[in-house]
Amino acid sequence: MSGIYIHIPFCKQACHYCDFHFSTSLKKKKELLSAMAKELQLRKNEFENQTIETIYFGGGTPSLLVAEELQLLTDAIYKNYTVSAYPEITLEANPDDLVRSHHPGQASGLMQSSTVFRDLKAIGVNRLSIGIQSFFDDDLKAMNRAHSAHHAKICLEEARSFFDNVTIDLIYGMPEMDLKKWNANLDMAFAFEINHISSYALTVEPKTALDHFIKQGKYPPLDDHLALEHFRHLIERSEKQGFLHYELSNFGRPNYFSKHNTSYWQGKPYLGIGPSAHSFKGNQRSWNVSNNTQYIKAIQGDTLPRTVENLSLTDRYNESVMIGLRTMWGVSLKKIERDFGADYAEHLERDSQKFIDSGLLQMSVPGSGVKGSDRILKTTPKGIFLIDGMASDLFVLD
Template identity: 65%
Template sequence: MIVALVKELELRKVELKNQTIETIYFGGGTPSLLTIDELRLLIDTVYKNYSVAKSPEITLEANPDDLLSVRAQSRTIFENYLKTGINRLSIGIQSFFEDDLKRMNRAHNATEAKTCLSVASKHFSNITIDLIYGIPNMSLEKWNENLNMAFSFGVNHISSYALTVEPKTALDTFIKKGTYPPIDEHLALQHFNHLIEKTQQQGFVHYEISNFGKPNYFSKHNTSYWYGKPYIGIGPSAHSFNGDLRSWNVSNNIKYIKTIQKNELPSESEILSRTDKFNEYLMTGLRTIWGISLKRIEDDFGKTYKKYLLKQSEKYINEHLLYIDEDKLLTTKKGKFLCDGIASDLFKIDLS
């Protein structure tokens, strides 16, 4: 697999020939299982085949149990990550409470979550953690303890998401059997509003619906997605985007490797229509503090699209869920929790 990833990076270097790589992100799986030598090989391959910025943001997603495993050698793993060029860690904490982690079928426990952050924060200043809210039976006091625990470690970025139930998961089974309560949207909203209030008090900026960062600690990688910048995704199931075309690799590992071995790209693609791009900009832009630029709508899509957007937005503006400020369409505090539903209602349907 590692050899195939290297080969794909080499095969696709022409796609970003005239662009500078600003971020490198190891995620979408468990990249913390990679050895230091494997990580170094992949990073070196990027530098060898692409133009890379002087100080790129290089992020590694990691689980607490992996970082504290015997193979990782605990404290030295963080030093070794820094030596490879990795300068940002994304750690999947989810919760600091044992019962929550068990219900979500997480591999790590509460002690590992705390120990991992304690050690990691001594080596990395740029750390983001994931926290889940809206967990049934989680009181506001307990959610508050989760947040205070995160703040106590000095993390500068938090990504927080409402608990969702995926089909055929352990949680889905528990709920259907009646051994675990169903998701409560009112509880999730209560947690979300408390999250906004508490992070603001701690100096975080709520710069995207699910992301809270202190100044200079926003995720450069994710922000690039929201700005619509081109990117290349390497590996099985990875998606790529060049501004006009979206492509995705096959999900099957064996098919992926065999295709790469034949010097072929294991991907399919689609060309995005003007309406596709319009809808995507609405979905991503409305989630951020930068909102939707009405000038960009008119410049990129035309007056008809701008007129349509303003017409569709009227009822949400009247309900104080959206507002317009300096030619930007933005969500209000009340509208943030409903952002995705609002955006989908603003979508334009391409009937051509």
């Protein structure tokens, strides 16, 4: 089983914190979509023995496309690949796109936005990932988001009437977001009875507007202690609402985990289509050029504009440790030994002991007492905010 990720590299405007590849110009949209459909055709042999069980439209802002444009890409997938009977098809969306014609008191606007949801369902989308980020206008303005708090609330109200599987993104750790405000964001999210939340700490990526503003003293520096406080409240409150914290940044009710993203964390192969998209299969990773014009030109010339990296055994081990510690499933020592050899398993057990002793990691033994029981290395609540640092310390260096 595997998945397909489609990167739609267009946005209305640049969020101040974002460093993903996108363009605010739609001039080459038609050419690009045609090139992406062709890339799907050119690469079908790479996955001819795979069944596609998830399709994910990410970006950028996929909701800038109309249903017919999305249909062009799904048709190319079904034409060239074997797709499971009931694939998970996710679309990342911004509230202002889904309710773009709606204004308070205008029934015609409500009808238009309902049509958008119906059109998405008609082409097979069955999971919406909505970039809410915050339910407060001042936060959205600080991030340079295109939607308003009103858009966010109207969008979720309508989305929940059409889709059962809805996830939202929320950002925490903003310097001007106190704990009361963060809890109000969570209250609003829970009130809509959504089944999944992806939540990320605000981070400063190089060369972003946020990076520039902080350096110029136009925006306050980030506070790790505040972010940690927000994160702990998120964990505590989501668990009380019946969510499982199944990955560092992801919280889902049972049966509502992201199948697509879970496949990444389980090391399943996936195909990335479009500028900057990444792919993975076995011992190989590749990524497309992060330039729309170069991408289009290469694909039109029947050339794949990508860089390919062959992963060593050590590369794969390090990635398994990093990914495993981020999830509720942890890292299986038995699987590490089976996939990479006894030396790697012994290294992991030996080097993790200091983190176990300090209460940051724990070693659980499912089926304790049974001969040959596995041992699972997991992060404790105390260590969960320190995963990246611990994982890198457990890496094997070539």
